[in-house]
Amino acid sequence: GDSVTQMEGPVTLSEEAFLTINCTYTATGYPSLFWYVQYPGEGLQLLLKATKADDKGSNKGFEATYRKETTSFHLEKGSVQVSDSAVYFCALSGGSNYKLTFGKGTLLTVNP
């Protein structure tokens, strides 16, 4: 079945540091890929998505590129802020059932 493996946290960075959170997936066919973010006490918010190979999703300075050859969708940001502290989830959606399959989440803490 479909699965998502993402880098285990927690990840602790200083403000303005470079961020990478690795995500790889296993799926049949050609899934859509997503990054969701969950701020403390809130629900999941879509951060960015990519629907086909080589697409780059971007939002709020975050980027991720759909790499079919390496089955990866790594999240990057050039300069993190304290307000980026949250849990980040990589997810895929494939086939006709529209189900989202999530990774376990990565807790990011950014210190001033």
Place this chain on the structure above:
Amino acid sequence: EAGVVQSPRYKIIEKKQPVAFWCNPISGHNTLYWYLQNLGQGPELLIRYENEEAVDDSQLPKDRFSAERLKGVDSTLKIQPAELGDSAVYLCASSLSLAGQQETQYFGPGTRLLVL
């Protein structure tokens, strides 16, 4: 535009008691999902509705869990009786799904359940 609304936000009950969660999706969204999120894990799908029809309930533990979506809008998820292991966050999401098209799922804030 209002987002997905869930209530209550928090619920504490004793084991063997019943509990119900309510979800109001984004207006116009025909597909509604219930997910279970255990501590330190990603959400897992429990059930998916397209309009009033439950089209995927394969992961719903039917001995104690039930759900309904009357009139294809609001939905209720019920647990009866609750067990200690049901302590988790229950998330509702909705999307506008068109034939052959996967649309973005938008999540509510969740209901955090604690079973004592």
